[in-house]
Each structure stands twice: as C-alpha cells, then as structure tokens.
Amino acid sequence: MSKILMKGNEAVAEAAIRSGCRLYFAYPITPQSELIEYMAKMMPKVGGCFLQAESEVSAINMVYGAAGSGKRVMTSSSSPGISLKMEGISYLAGAELPCVVVNVQRGGPGLGDIQPAQGDYFQATKGGGHGDYRTIVLAPNSVQEFADMASEAFDLADKYRTPVMILADGMLGQMMEPVEFKTPKTPEEMEELDKQHNSWCICPNEDGDKKHHHEINSLEIDPYVLEKHVNDLYAKYAVIEDKETRYETYNVSDDNEILCVAWGTSSRIVKSAINELKAEGKSIGLIRPITVWPYPTEAVKKAIGKKVKKVYVFELNTGQMLDDVKIAVEGKVPVDFWGKVGGIVFTPAEIKAKLEACFK
Amino acid sequence: MKAELICAGFGGQGVLTIGKFIAKAGMKEGKNVSWLPSYGPEMRGGTANVSTVVSDEPIASPIVSFPDILVALNQPSIDKFGPSVRENGVLIINSNMCPHGCKRTDVQIISAPMSDIAAEIGSPMVLNMIAIGIIIGKTGLIKYETMEEDLTSFMKAKNPELLEKNLIAIKRGIELGKQ
Amino acid sequence: MEIIAKRPESLTKTPFTYCPGCLHGVAHRLVAEAIEEFGLTNHMTGVAPVGCSVFAYKFFNFDMAQAAHGRAPAVATGMKRARPDMHVFTYQGDGDLAAIGTAEIVHAANRGEHISVFFVNNAIYGMTGGQMAPTTLPNMKTTTSPYGRNTDDIGHPIRVSELLATLVAPYYIERVSLLSPADILKAKKAVSKAIQYNKEGRGFTFVELISTCPTNWGIDPIKSRDWAKENMLPFFKVGCLRDKGEGVE
Numbered sequence: 001m002s003k004i005l006m007k008g009n010e011a012v013a014e015a016a017i018r019s020g021c022r023l024y025f026a027y028p029i030t031p032q033s034e035l036i037e038y039m040a041k042m043m044p045k046v047g048g049c050f051l052q053a054e055s056e057v058s059a060i061n062m063v064y065g066a067a068g069s070g071k072r073v074m075t076s077s078s079s080p081g082i083s084l085k086m087e088g089i090s091y092l093a094g095a096e097l098p099c100v101v102v103n104v105q106r107g108g109p110g111l112g113d114i115q116p117a118q119g120d121y122f123q124a125t126k127g128g129g130h131g132d133y134r135t136i137v138l139a140p141n142s143v144q145e146f147a148d149m150a151s152e153a154f155d156l157a158d159k160y161r162t163p164v165m166i167l168a169d170g171m172l173g174q175m176m177e178p179v180e181f182k183t184p185k186t187p188e189e190m191e192e193l194d195k196q197h198n199s200w201c202i203c204p205n206e207d208g209d210k211k212h213h214h215e216i217n218s219l220e221i222d223p224y225v226l227e228k229h230v231n232d233l234y235a236k237y238a239v240i241e242d243k244e245t246r247y248e249t250y251n252v253s254d255d256n257e258i259l260c261v262a263w264g265t266s267s268r269i270v271k272s273a274i275n276e277l278k279a280e281g282k283s284i285g286l287i288r289p290i291t292v293w294p295y296p297t298e299a300v301k302k303a304i305g306k307k308v309k310k311v312y313v314f315e316l317n318t319g320q321m322l323d324d325v326k327i328a329v330e331g332k333v334p335v336d337f338w339g340k341v342g343g344i345v346f347t348p349a350e351i352k353a354k355l356e357a358c359f360k
Numbered sequence: 361m362k363a364e365l366i367c368a369g370f371g372g373q374g375v376l377t378i379g380k381f382i383a384k385a386g387m388k389e390g391k392n393v394s395w396l397p398s399y400g401p402e403m404r405g406g407t408a409n410v411s412t413v414v415s416d417e418p419i420a421s422p423i424v425s426f427p428d429i430l431v432a433l434n435q436p437s438i439d440k441f442g443p444s445v446r447e448n449g450v451l452i453i454n455s456n457m458c459p460h461g462c463k464r465t466d467v468q469i470i471s472a473p474m475s476d477i478a479a480e481i482g483s484p485m486v487l488n489m490i491a492i493g494i495i496i497g498k499t500g501l502i503k504y505e506t507m508e509e510d511l512t513s514f515m516k517a518k519n520p521e522l523l524e525k526n527l528i529a530i531k532r533g534i535e536l537g538k539q
Numbered sequence: 540m541e542i543i544a545k546r547p548e549s550l551t552k553t554p555f556t557y558c559p560g561c562l563h564g565v566a567h568r569l570v571a572e573a574i575e576e577f578g579l580t581n582h583m584t585g586v587a588p589v590g591c592s593v594f595a596y597k598f599f600n601f602d603m604a605q606a607a608h609g610r611a612p613a614v615a616t617g618m619k620r621a622r623p624d625m626h627v628f629t630y631q632g633d634g635d636l637a638a639i640g641t642a643e644i645v646h647a648a649n650r651g652e653h654i655s656v657f658f659v660n661n662a663i664y665g666m667t668g669g670q671m672a673p674t675t676l677p678n679m680k681t682t683t684s685p686y687g688r689n690t691d692d693i694g695h696p697i698r699v700s701e702l703l704a705t706l707v708a709p710y711y712i713e714r715v716s717l718l719s720p721a722d723i724l725k726a727k728k729a730v731s732k733a734i735q736y737n738k739e740g741r742g743f744t745f746v747e748l749i750s751t752c753p754t755n756w757g758i759d760p761i762k763s764r765d766w767a768k769e770n771m772l773p774f775f776k777v778g779c780l781r782d783k784g785e786g787v788e
Contacts, residue, residue: 177394
C-alpha cells in the first residue's frame, strides 16, 4: 500500500478501525477534534458505532460498558478531557477491561491552552485516577508510529485485559506526515476478535446455562478479597513490565559524553540537535522510552556509557519523566533537565545550545 | 537536501494548502515530508501559518524556526517570520497585501501582485497556486508534473475549468520564480 | 403440593442485603419476573448503580455490570451499542440517577437509547446513611437537611419522570408506587410493559417506582408506606406520562 499524507489524529483513527475497533465514544476537544470527526465519518461506513457523548465522563463509561461486552472500543480526548475520564479509567483498570484511550496532550493546568505539551506524564504513568493501578502507556513520536500504536494498543489491551493509553500531543495530532497502514482485519479475524472475551464478558447465554453469570465489576467490599485483587493486578503489571517495555536508542555508544533522554515529540527535536552536533564531531546519544509505563529503567541504566558525564532530560513539562530517569541513573552521573511549558515547543537550536554548553 | 518552509497569511487565503500540496508532492517524489499547521483560534480570521519540511533524510523536527523559504501572503506574516528567514533564503511576497514589504537585503525576495494575477486568471482561489509556482520556478523543490498529476487526479472530473485555472496559475508562478 | 409462588430463576440465590421492610426486594422481583415472563433471561443484562442496590449485580441471574455512581445509563449505552442482540436495563436510585447522574439519564433518554431504566425513588440517600436526595420533599429532615429541606436554599425536589417527558425520544415513561399490594400489581404491569417494549426494540423505556426507606426515615415499614402515600404521592403523582405504544404522548 502506498503512503498517504495524513494528520496524526486521522491516522490513529484509521488505524484503530483497521485494527477491528468498531465502537468509539468521545466528546469534542482541541487539539484532537480531527480524530472524533474522522470516526464520525468512517464508523458508519464500516458498520461501526460512533457516538458523541454528552461528556467525557459519559464517554469513558460507555467505553466501560462496551469493553465489558468484550468488544474493541476506543475513546480519545485532550488533557482536560482526560482528567474527566480518569475516574472511568480507574474503574476499567479495576474491572480489568481492555480498551484504548488516546490523549492528544495540550498545555495545562486547568483549561491551559491548546498547544502541544507533555504535562500529563505523571497522570498517565502513575495511575491517574484513584486507587492502586497502572495503565500501559505508549508514547509515539511520529504520525506513522501514532498509527502503528493503535493496533499495538488493542493487542496489549486484549492480552492483559487492561486499559492502554496512547500519549500523544497536539503536534503529533495536528501534524501531517506520510503514513502507511496495515491491511484491515479480515472478516474471519474480526469474528475471532468478537468472541475472544466471551468466557468472562457480558454476552448472550446462548446455551441457556443456568450457571452463566458474568459480572463486570470493580467493587469488592471484603478487604481481604480486594487486597488479593490488587495484588493480582500488580502480579499482572509485573509481567507487563517484564515483557512489554519498549524503547529506542539513537546514536548511543561507549563514546557518548552526554546521554539525552526524551519521549514523544520532544525526542524528535532532540534528535535534530544531536544530528547537528554529530556533524560537528560531538558524541551524544539519545534514549527514547516508547512505553512510558512500563518505564525502560534497565535500558536507561545500560545506555549510560563509560564516558558519559551527564544525562540530560528534555521534556515539554517541568520535569515529570525526570524522576523516572533519576531512579534509573541511581545517582551515578549528574542528571540535568530542561523543558518548556505553556504549550511552547522547544526548537532544535535551543536544545543544541543546551547541549553545546555541556562541552564547554 | 532539506528545505524548510513557512507559509503564512490570513485564514482563508489557502496558506495551509500551499504547505499541504508541497508536502504531498514531495512525498510522491520519494522525499520525507512533514506538515505542521498553526491551529485553534489563530485560524479563525487571524494569521494562519504552516511549517513544511521536505528532506532526503528522515525529518527529526517538523518545527521550522529558520525557514529556507517563506511565503508571506500578508504584511503581518512578513513582520512575524521575515526576520527568521535564513541568510540567502527565499522570501515570496504577495505585494497586494504587503504594503511595507521586507527591508532585508540578505535574502532573495520575489514580490508579485498575486491577488491581481489571480483575479486576472479568473479566480481568487488560485492565489496559492501562484505561490506554489513561484516555489517551483525559484527553487525546484518539487516538480510541476507532480502538481499537475495531483490536481488532475481529484479536480478533472469535478471541476475541469478550475483545474485549468490552477494549472495556469502554477505556470505563471513558475515564470515569476524564474525571473 | 401446589406451588403458588417461587423465586424467579432470573434471580440468584444470593440473599438480599436490604434492610427489613425495604421495597428493593419487591422491585427486584418485579423486574426479574418480567424478564422471565418475556423469555429474555438468556439475552438480558443489567447495570447496577451506586447506592443501596449496588449489589444488584449479584442478585440478577444473568450477566451484570456495576457502574460508577450515576453512570449506569452511559454504561448501558456502551453495552447496547456493543451487543445490539442483548437487552439492557439499568436499576438506579434517586441519588444516583437524579443528582450525580443527571446528565447521563437525560442524554440516554434524549437519544432514545434502547434500554429500560428502573428508577427507585424513596426521597433519600439510603446506603450512605440518610442524606438529602434531589427528590427529598420540602421541609423533610435528613442528615444533611437537619432543619428540613429549605426550598429557598436548595430548591424543590426534581420530578424526573416529568422532566424526561419533555423530551421527544422516550417511548415509555410511567410512575408507579410500591406502597400497597394493589399498587405493586400496577407497578408490575408497568415494569412488564417496559420489558416488553425493550424486547420489541421500541426505544427508551423508563419506570419510576415510588418507594420507602424505613431505616433512614426512622419510621416502621408499615407506617412508612402510609407516610409516603400522604407525603410523596401528592408531589410525585403516579401515572403514565408517555406510552407511544398506546398513543399517550
């Protein structure tokens, strides 16, 4: 299939449909509106359900109902709307329901602005709603990856019965880049998907089994039962940490004097700066977490070569991933941070200047 | 090869489309491309702008801080982005909407009454095609044939008359760019 | 021996967790019987609310979901849209439906969502210990209106059935009471009608059931029914507000 020039918001929607998503509930918000609009246009064409909910809160609870019915379902929003969804995401995690949530981040706190930001890292990676839980969080840095992550997110959600978040930002949502899509699921594959959760989800009791009674529930009134449930969740999360941690290394070598850590949009800008400095003969590596939860702690640790005198973290926030990097670095080398907030995206020139200063 | 463009103007002048056509053509010619618009309230009647990058190498940052090419369809666009154009870069100006022009002497300025030319061709909508033509004529960033093929593919059946006007506009732009 | 009454098969054997004299058990039974009578047990699913009936998911003997407070109509929407071949109902109290879940119920009704809603109105929050509900009567004392509901300060009770009846889409809206055996028989007809319309795919159906809360009202079960007849029914009048099947618009 040839490449199509497409906005990230539309690409992730198209990829979700191709991955077998036939249910989508959401509420409009900038800068993710192209996503909801694309779904409004395309879902009826594939016999799917598009529903514009009365609120973000309703949308995520519709997701809860559809996920509890065992079907691939997605919602999307931008930062303020994701905050509203957090209650529902806690319920989804508690009830162990698979679903995909896309966050096209914008500047905060509060209503903030509508420009790209990475200020929801804490919320996304540390649970976000109430109680002890985690969600898998995938952080794309290109339109192609944004699209590819839709199918990956659904696969992970189904495999582990857990909500999966794709943590993008206004730049990835609004930007157009060439994108190549996977072939859509075949009718046979769709049929398989449709019944994959029938052992536990809400579904017709076709053979009239008197014992058929599936409960979709996050309530456990007995403290000992709830304790076991939470421990079971964390046993599952341990498996996810072990098997599903993803990252990319760029220019990482034993000659590195500086190791940069950046995720999502930030990592692209840092790459630009590294390329320019590389041409000037400076050795700087970049490690980019692709899953920001589970966090690639070991990989960051290993990427610190013998000559690295500083680890430099760049984010479009005030240093939210910084904590995770510090945990990985274990105080072995200094960790520096520079970020921009307010929806301002730093430029390659600014990053370059910060990195150049390290060599002086 | 890597060229970074900013196109800017009033919302409704079709500046986003200029970037989109350039990116699409670049993609069809096998280049890496990115297109990043301004969005939100800025779009509504204010100044709209779009960063477009066309490159042989994978594009790390889609954000253009120092454009090689600036297309300015109105004066505020020159005021905002003019100073950041790279030395010896190209500044394409719609002189009908830019009464003060640009004072820089270290860039190549092509100033043309694009609104008048568009009216002359018979549709104000082709103004952005004139700008694309100038880019092609001046820099050879993309090929005319790619544009013609692309426009034909979706316009020929729907609006052959407008297609013709668009192609005339691009050709006029190319002439201006070559001067 | 002739069996004249038995537990409907669409109820599990899990003992109810309700207070003595509570009418939730009656309401559960009416819903369960209707589901069984229309042969829907194997294709029915329900959504339990937050409130006294939070454990309803344990009591109905088919697949059930438990929703966040007030969100049952949204959850039911997701279920119905995901599985159009299933029949879906929500079972909600007045705090859940008429306070925190106002947006969800209004919009589910307005979409004409193909679900049934059974709304138990006893003018108080039961599970949390007797706080003021959106349906608490004027001057009625609760733990959060210790001097009586002051309508100048907090407004009047909400008549949900009438409110929903202003919308175009709902197919069936009726208010009934559970305050006497005769009322319960009438309530049964309404619940059955809602389930019948649900089975037939007619649209959004809504039955409000006027009930009591002896524990939190501090009135014994029998007297609480009399109290409700005297105080609730004049404000929450029973009757059919919408029945498109019978030409009541």
